[in-house]
Amino acid sequence: xxxxILAINEEFYSIQGEGIHTGIPMYFIRLQGCEVxxxxxxxxxxxxxxxxxxxxxxxxxxxxESGARWACITGGEPMEQDLKxxxxxxxxxxxxxxxxxxxxxxxxxxxxxICLSPKDLFSKKKTLPIYKEIASEIKCVVTKMSDVDYYxxxxxxxxxxxxxxxxxxxxxxxxxQVIERTRDIRNIRIMLQQHKVMNLR
Numbered sequence: 551x552x553x554x555i556l557a558i559n560e561e562f563y564s565i566q567g568e569g570i571h572t573g574i575p576m577y578f579i580r581l582q583g584c585e586v587x588x589x590x591x592x593x594x595x596x597x598x599x600x601x602x603x604x605x606x607x608x609x610x611x612x613x614x615e616s617g618a619r620w621a622c623i624t625g626g627e628p629m630e631q632d633l634k635x636x637x638x639x640x641x642x643x644x645x646x647x648x649x650x651x652x653x654x655x656x657x658x659x660x661x662x663x664i665c666l667s668p669k670d671l672f673s674k675k676k677t678l679p680i681y682k683e684i685a686s687e688i689k690c691v692v693t694k695m696s697d698v699d700y701y702x703x704x705x706x707x708x709x710x711x712x713x714x715x716x717x718x719x720x721x722x723x724x725x726x727q728v729i730e731r732t733r734d735i736r737n738i739r740i741m742l743q744q745h746k747v748m749n750l751r
Contacts, residue, residue: 554606554632554635555603555604555605555606556581556603556604556606556609556631556633556636557581557582557583557602557603557631558579558580558581558582558602558603558604558609559580559581559582559593559595559596559602559625559626560578560580561577561578561579561580561609561612562577562578562751563575563576563577563578563616563618564576564578564745564750564751565744565745565748565750566620566622566648566745567743567744567745567746567747567748567750568650568665568689568716568741568743568744568745569665569687569689569714569741570665570686570687570712570714571620571648571663572741572744573744574620575617575618575619575620576618576620576621576622576648577612577613577616577618577620577621577622578621578622578624578751579609579613579621579622579623579624579628579636580593580596580624580625580626581596581623581624581625581626581627581628581630581631582596582598582602582625582626583596583597583625583626583627583630583631584596584597584625584626584627584630585627585630585654585675586627586652586654586669586672586673586675587673587675588669588672588673588691589672590672590691590693590718590719592719593625593626596625596626597626606635606636606639607639609636610636610639610640610643610645613640613643613645614643614645618645619644619645619646620645620646620647620648621640621645621646621647621648622648622649622650623636623637623647623648623649623650624649624650625650627651627652627654627655627675628649628650628651629649629651629653629654629655629656629657630655632657633647633649633659633661634657634659634660637659637660637661638660641660646662646663647661647662647663648661648662648663648665649661649663649664649665650665650667651664651665651666651667651681652666652667652668652669652673652675652677653666653667653668653677653678653681653685654669654673654675654676654677654678655678656678656680656681663686663687664681664684664685664686664687665685665686665687665689666681666682666685666687666688666689667688667689667690667691667716668681668688668690668701668704668705669691670700670704671693671697671700672691672693682705685711686711686712687711687712687713687714688705688706688711688712688713688714689714689716690705690713690714690715690716691716691718692715692716692717692718692724692728693718694724695724695727695728695731698715698728698731698732699731701713701715702732702735706735706737706738707737710737712737712739713737713738713739714738714739714740714741715728715732715738715739715740715741716741716742716743717740717741717742720742720743720746720747722742725740728740
């Protein structure tokens with residue numbers, strides 16, 4: 551028996567379309583609930599109160615059956631729920647955990663990959679400083695050019711972790727300006743959401 555249950559919005563197998571792991575097959579576990587509330591959010595249906603709870607052991611069984619070697623835990627804001635048991639149970643089957651988080655909630659949990667997507671510019675819920683130290687990658691949503699200046703000042707460094715600028719809604723109108731702005735800056739990746747390009751979930 552699992553120790554707790556999670557409020558789940560949906561689960562599905564697909565290809566990771568964002569960040570360093572773009573192109574890798576993953577089993578997606580989308581949790582319900584988010585107090586961040588970005589205006590451009592493409593999963594606003596996760597904001598409402600939970601209406602479905604699922605045992606972690608059942609989730610893990612479905613991940614194993616899918617054949618995926620990675621589980622992407624996303625939301626909403628997944629760190630608003632207790633993920634310790636789920637992550638531990640996945641590891642027993644040699645399945646790695648990849649989380650997508652705004653960094654607004656923290657507690658110790660042994661994740662294999664932390665994709666930090668800071669939402670400081672769009673929410674009252676701010677990224678906690680510890681995430682700058684523990685993030686495996688930093689993926690920043692660009693809605694206007696001033697966003698780029700902010701991210702470069704507060705989140706970019708020239709060593710690690712990888713630093714990604716993601717165009718909001720795959721809108722390419724700012725791309726020439728973003729490319730020019732970052733021309734001489736190391737450790738920058740400019741990306742679109744490839745799962746949308748491929749018409750995948």
